[in-house]
Amino acid sequence: MGIPSTALLLLMAAPILLQNGNFKQMNAGKPAGWSLHGDCRVLSKGGLNGHPAIELVSTGQGTSEAVQLIKPEPPRRGAFVVKAWMRCDEVGEGGDCCLWVDVIQDGGPPLWAQLGLPNRESRQWQQVSAEVRPTYPVKEVWIHLILRNVKGRVRFSNVTLESIPFEIKELRLYAEGNDQYQLRASISENVDWQVEAVQYGKQIWQSSGSGIRISDKFKACDSNPVKVTVTATLNESVKRKSVTVRTPKSVPKLDWWVADSFTRVFQDDVPPERASRQVNLEMARGEYESFQICLRSTIDLSRVDVMPSGLRSSAYNLSSDLIDWYRVGYVWVETPFAHPFSPRRSSEWWPDPLLPAREFKLESGITQPLWFTVRIPPDTPPGDYAGHVAVSVDGESAISVPTSIRVHSVVIPTQGYMKTAFALMDWHLKKVYGNIDPKLRRAYTDFLLDHRLNPDDISRTNFPDIKELEYANKRGLNAFNILNVVPEPKDDSGWVCWAPVEAYTPEFKRRFFQRLDEFVPELEKRGLIDKAYVYGFDERGPEYIPIIKDYFGEIKRRYPRIRTLSTCWPPAGTDPLSLNIDWYVSLSSSYNHELAQKVRKKGGEMWWYVCMGPNYPYANWLLENPLIEARVIWWQAFSYDVEGFLYWGLNIWERKNNDKPISSSAGPRLDWSVTTGGNYNFLNGDGVLLYPGENGPIGSMRLANIRDGLEDTELLRQYKERFGRKSVESILAPVTIDRMRYTREPNVLLKSRLKMLRSLSTSR
Numbered sequence: 001m002g003i004p005s006t007a008l009l010l011l012m013a014a015p016i017l018l019q020n021g022n023f024k025q026m027n028a029g030k031p032a033g034w035s036l037h038g039d040c041r042v043l044s045k046g047g048l049n050g051h052p053a054i055e056l057v058s059t060g061q062g063t064s065e066a067v068q069l070i071k072p073e074p075p076r077r078g079a080f081v082v083k084a085w086m087r088c089d090e091v092g093e094g095g096d097c098c099l100w101v102d103v104i105q106d107g108g109p110p111l112w113a114q115l116g117l118p119n120r121e122s123r124q125w126q127q128v129s130a131e132v133r134p135t136y137p138v139k140e141v142w143i144h145l146i147l148r149n150v151k152g153r154v155r156f157s158n159v160t161l162e163s164i165p166f167e168i169k170e171l172r173l174y175a176e177g178n179d180q181y182q183l184r185a186s187i188s189e190n191v192d193w194q195v196e197a198v199q200y201g202k203q204i205w206q207s208s209g210s211g212i213r214i215s216d217k218f219k220a221c222d223s224n225p226v227k228v229t230v231t232a233t234l235n236e237s238v239k240r241k242s243v244t245v246r247t248p249k250s251v252p253k254l255d256w257w258v259a260d261s262f263t264r265v266f267q268d269d270v271p272p273e274r275a276s277r278q279v280n281l282e283m284a285r286g287e288y289e290s291f292q293i294c295l296r297s298t299i300d301l302s303r304v305d306v307m308p309s310g311l312r313s314s315a316y317n318l319s320s321d322l323i324d325w326y327r328v329g330y331v332w333v334e335t336p337f338a339h340p341f342s343p344r345r346s347s348e349w350w351p352d353p354l355l356p357a358r359e360f361k362l363e364s365g366i367t368q369p370l371w372f373t374v375r376i377p378p379d380t381p382p383g384d385y386a387g388h389v390a391v392s393v394d395g396e397s398a399i400s401v402p403t404s405i406r407v408h409s410v411v412i413p414t415q416g417y418m419k420t421a422f423a424l425m426d427w428h429l430k431k432v433y434g435n436i437d438p439k440l441r442r443a444y445t446d447f448l449l450d451h452r453l454n455p456d457d458i459s460r461t462n463f464p465d466i467k468e469l470e471y472a473n474k475r476g477l478n479a480f481n482i483l484n485v486v487p488e489p490k491d492d493s494g495w496v497c498w499a500p501v502e503a504y505t506p507e508f509k510r511r512f513f514q515r516l517d518e519f520v521p522e523l524e525k526r527g528l529i530d531k532a533y534v535y536g537f538d539e540r541g542p543e544y545i546p547i548i549k550d551y552f553g554e555i556k557r558r559y560p561r562i563r564t565l566s567t568c569w570p571p572a573g574t575d576p577l578s579l580n581i582d583w584y585v586s587l588s589s590s591y592n593h594e595l596a597q598k599v600r601k602k603g604g605e606m607w608w609y610v611c612m613g614p615n616y617p618y619a620n621w622l623l624e625n626p627l628i629e630a631r632v633i634w635w636q637a638f639s640y641d642v643e644g645f646l647y648w649g650l651n652i653w654e655r656k657n658n659d660k661p662i663s664s665s666a667g668p669r670l671d672w673s674v675t676t677g678g679n680y681n682f683l684n685g686d687g688v689l690l691y692p693g694e695n696g697p698i699g700s701m702r703l704a705n706i707r708d709g710l711e712d713t714e715l716l717r718q719y720k721e722r723f724g725r726k727s728v729e730s731i732l733a734p735v736t737i738d739r740m741r742y743t744r745e746p747n748v749l750l751k752s753r754l755k756m757l758r759s760l761s762t763s764r
Contacts, residue, residue, distance in 0.1 A: 016072045016080055016141060021159035023052035031066070038064030038147075047157030048085045048125050060092070060151035060572050068143045070161075075106040075137030078234050079164040079189050082143055083129040085157040086118045093120070093592035094572050095150025099159075101130045101143055108136030109682035111338050115617060117740045118154075125157070131164070135190050135338055135345045149572045166191060166234050168241040173228055174270040176298045177251035179221070182270055182365070183228060185214040185241075190345065191234040198227045212345050215268045217365070223247040254297045254362075254398050256391070261290040261704060262628045262746040264343055264351050265369040267330065267668070270296065279372075279389070279403040282754050286378035286412040287711050288450070290704050292328070293389060293401055294369045301362040305392050306370060311385035311405060318385060322376070325389075327360055328369040328701070329353035329667045331674050333623065335682045339616050341744055342624040350623055350684070352674070353691050354699040355667045368668060373704065374405060382409040382761065410760035412714045416452055418637070419479040419607070419644030420710075421535070421565065421585075422689070423457045424448065427495040428651045432661060432692045441468060443696030448650075449475045451699070451707040456480050458535040458565075458646065459495050461488045463519050469528055478531060479644065482519065482562070485512065485536030485551055497648075498538045504547045513554065520559055533563040533583060538648075540568045545579060552580035567609055567646065577604045585646045588633070588739060589614035593640055600641065607644035608637055612676070612686045617740040621702045623674060623685030626744050630702050634709030635749075636736045638716045639729075652687030661694045715756045722760065731756060 019033030023042065026032065031042060031054065039057040047053030056064040084099045091097045099116030116128030132141075145156040166189035174182040183195065190212050197205040197218055204226075205218035220226045229242040257275035259265055271294070283289050295304070308323040330349035336342055344350070354371050362368055372389065389401040424444060429436050445455045445468055455472055457464075458481050469480060486499040487508055516534075523529045534555055537544050552564040563582040570576070573592070576584035577599060584599070585607040586592070596606035610620050610633070621630035637645060655673040662670060672691060676683040689706070691698035720728040731752050736742035743749060 015163060016070055016076050016138065016161060018070065018082075018143070018159065018161035019068065021161070023047070023054060023157075034066045034068050036066050038062060040064055040066055043155070046155060051157055053155045053157040054145060055153065055155045056145065056147040057153050058147045058149075058151060060095075061149065063146065063148040065144050065146040065148070066156070067145075070141040070143070072138060072141075075139040076235070077134070077137050077190065078166065079131065079133040080161060081129050081131045081164055082114075082116065082159070082161050083127055084116060084145065084159040085125050085127050087125045087155045087157075088118055088120045088122065089153040089155070091120045091147070091152030091154055092150050092573065093594055094586075094590050096146050096148040097150055097152065097154055098146060099128050099130050099144070099156075100146045101132060101141065103132055103134060103138055103142070104140035105134055105136035106139040108134070109335055109338075113613075113615070117617060119738070131340055133164075133189065133338060133340050133345075151573070164189075166232065166237065166239070168230055168232055168239055171228070171230055171241050171243045172270060172273070173226070173243055173245045175245065175247045175251055176217075176365070177247070177253075178219075179223060179247055180219050180298075181217060181226065181245075181247075183214060183216045183218065184268070184270055185230050187212050187214075187232055189234055191232040193233070194231045196229055198229070199224060220247070251298065253299055254295060254301070254391075254393065256293060256295050256399055256401070258401065259292040259294055259369065260746055261292065261371075261701070261708065262626070262631075263292065264627060264701070265292060265294050265328065265367060266344065266351060267349060267366050267368075269294070269367050277401070279401060281374060281405045282408065282750075282757055283374065283376050283405055284408055284410045284412050284711070284715065284757060285376055285380050285382070286414065288373055288375050288707060290371060290373045290708070292369045292371055293391070294367055295362060295391065296367045297362050297364055300364050301393050303359055303394050304362050305359045306357065307390045307392070308372065308403075309387040309390065311387040311403070313381070313383040313385045315383065316381045318376075318380065320387075322374060323389075324373045324375070325357045326354035326371045326373075326699070327357070327667055328371050329355045329698075330669050331623075331672055332669070333684050334675065337615070337622060337624045337682050337684060339624045339626075341616075341626050344624075349669055352623060352685070352700045352702065353662075353670060353672075354701065354704070355662075356664050356693065356698070358664065360667070371701070371704075376405075376407055378411050378414070380407055382407050408757040408761040410715070410718065410757060412711050415476040415478055416710060416714055417478075417717055418634070418642075418710060418713050419583075420453045421456050421458050421479065421481065421607075421644065421646040422448070422453045422650050423459055423648055424455060424650045425457055425459060425495050425652070426462075427492075428653045429692075430492070432653055432659065440696060441465070442471075445472055446475075447690070447697040447699070449477070451703055452476065452710040453706075454479055458538070458648070459484050459497050461486060461496055463515075466522055466526065470526055473528060473531070479533060480528075480531060481535045481565070482516065482523075482532050483512075483534060484538075485534065498540060501543060501547065504551070509551070512551075513558065516555075516559070520562070529559075529561045532561075533565045535565045537566050537568040542569070542571055544568060545570060548579050548581070556580055556582075565607075565646075575599065576606075577602055583607055583644060585609050585644070587614060588636075589618050591640065591642075591739075596641070605643040607646055608642050609646040609648070611648050612680065612683050619739070619742065621685070621689070621706060622683070623702070627701060627705050628744050628746055628749065630705035631709035631712065632736055632742050632744075632749065634706075634713050635716065635732060636739055636742065638713045639732050639736060647689075649687035650689045651692070653692065661692045662698060664694050712753060715753065715760065718760055719756045
């Protein structure tokens with residue numbers, strides 16, 4: 001006999017269930033449903049309100065954890081949240097102390113490290129939560145209560161798992177004329193959906209599908225009101241949302257709106273309901289700032305061109321040459337990373353490259369954002385400046401976008417205080433261009449300096465060009481690598497990041513220091529020595545400690561003005577100065593502020609780095625992360641007194657299709673891969689912050705926000721020097737509380753930034 005339909009529905013809707021989250025059920029002295037590892041203790045009344053608790057203890061090495069594996073049958077769709085109460089008893093910085101959730105999806109990539117992170121400074125019970133928003137059905141959930149590689153004691157109590165109700169977040173009908181409508185809807189989760197349009201009480205159109213977005217179009221009978229209803233279904237939940245509109249009397253053939261530099265505009269986006277129609281910027285002198293103008297046409301346009309005007313005040317004019325514009329390009333992403341704040345979660349053309357300005361075609365029904373960057377010279381008189389951006393179609397004026405910029409008197413210096421070590425690798429340049437001639441080299445040097453980054457390479461095995469260093473030094477260079485402590489490559493098969501322990505032979509050491517002895521005098525002669533460092537031992541473990549102390553100690557003995565820099569992984573809590581590391585770089589999520597302050601008092605520096613991780617809830621600039629994170633992370637670095645930032649690769653181009661420069665006529669959809677591939681086919685944008693154009697670098701939206709974040713640190717530094725630490729903390733507080741709690745609302749950051757601009761521009 002078959003299963004009754006009602007029973008089948010209940011079976012299919014079976015929720016993901018956590019077992020024994022209150023630890024009351026015991027089996028042979030252990031909490032049922034949980035496996036314990038390391039130093040784990042069950043406290044019968046040690047939890048919240050006298051409930052049971054699991055206590056984890058660590059000396060700083062290894063892992064103590066309680067783990068539960070959940071296997072929903074059948075695999076379950078939909079978002080959920082795991083919560084736990086935690087109490088941190090003198091837990092140090094670094095390592096992992098958190099609720100940690102890993103999810104295995106049925107047919108999709110795993111969702112690693114969905115974290116619930118406590119405030120370790122608090123000694124009170126606090127609830128943490130890890131949200132999971134899967135894009136495929138969930139077949140395994142691994143819940144870890146974890147204390148790893150950090151000294152301390154922590155208690156967990158009352159663990160729960162709850163489904164998150166989905167919502168239809170937006171439903172738009174965009175009239176395109178001739179009774180044609182564009183339908184746009186966004187849903188918080190991957191659901192099954194149906195949509196119908198009704199006019200005169202009769203259905204005139206319907207469609208169905210699944211996903212988190214609906215993007216479709218239909219034609220109405222005439223201009224009378226049309227009602228559209230979306231019905232979304234997920235597991236046992238059903239929700240509906242409706243909107244009624246009528247075609248306006250007139251629809252422009254070319255529609256447009258203004259977007260900020262924090263917003264990714266996709267090709268199927270339509271104007272917001274309250275579209276901005278004017279550019280308004282608040283800028284310091286010596287600063288760059290960006291905005292977007294988005295175009296959408298109801299007919300194919302064969303020749304669209306753009307011409308920014310100059311900017312005029314009552315007493316001074318700024319040339320139009322100070323406004324650069326680019327066409328926003330798109331790269332294909334097959335599997336987006338499941339960031340909770342990602343605007344898209346399915347296969348998609350993703351906006352990122354900033355293609356050279358040129359006349360272009362605009363297809364009907366396709367949105368084309370244009371990216372503008374304004375440069376304000378340091379000697380510009382403060383005041384209000386006005387201009388416009390003209391857009392022409394087939395040589396005739398089409399639209400004029402008003403542009404207003406207030407220039408404040410505060411000046412951002414050419415050379416910033418925040419050091420950077422973002423690697424631009426010659427091997428990848430040669431792979432794409434073949435030869436790096438002086439003109440190409442200078443194009444990349446200027447481009448990075450314009451973005452306030454040092455033209456540098458942590459992995460270089462050949463000395464940097466002295467003349468290029470001298471040129472960069474005049475334009476803001478504040479640090480550069482001499483060599484990576486690795487053997488020179490025997491052929492041109494690739495770049496060398498690190499070397500095995502056995503590579504550090506007496507012969508290699510002799511050769512390495514012989515090379516430095518020949519080059520260092522040139523740096524001294526040209527006044528560059530105090531900005532030089534030697535990099536080595538990239539993410540190497542404790543077995544490298546004797547080698548690190550030996551090589552870096554010899555560098556300090558021979559060349560006391562040259563610094564040493566490393567991202568090595570010594571045991572937690574190790575003083576990097578004891579390893580002869582002057583500038584130590586930790587992953588932003590592993591940074592130990594207490595240790596860092598001790599190191600700084602002794603003359604050392606503590607930097608940050610990010611790469612493929614950390615990710616949510618930490619800030620990063622991978623492709624799917626909200627663009628604001630690429631800017632906020634610099635506010636966070638400032639708040640923790642970080643002196644520098646390292647990134648492993650600007651141009652890691654060894655991926656599918658990436659074998660030749662991108663044509664200046666290309667776009668908007670590029671045949672260029674930003675996906676790591678292999679075991680990381682969900683990792684997009686890692687090591688790729690710029691693209692190779694025919695005549696030099698092509699920038700990205702992410703890199704532009706990194707530049708803006710670096711400029712923000714200069715304002716923060718000046719504000720702190722003038723008004724004190726407490727005052728700057730009031731500026732920081734709305735933007736970032738710590739590394740896990742920060743705003744993703746652009747207006748919040750811009751409000752704090754404007755307060756700094758106004759305060760720093762007042763007379764002393």
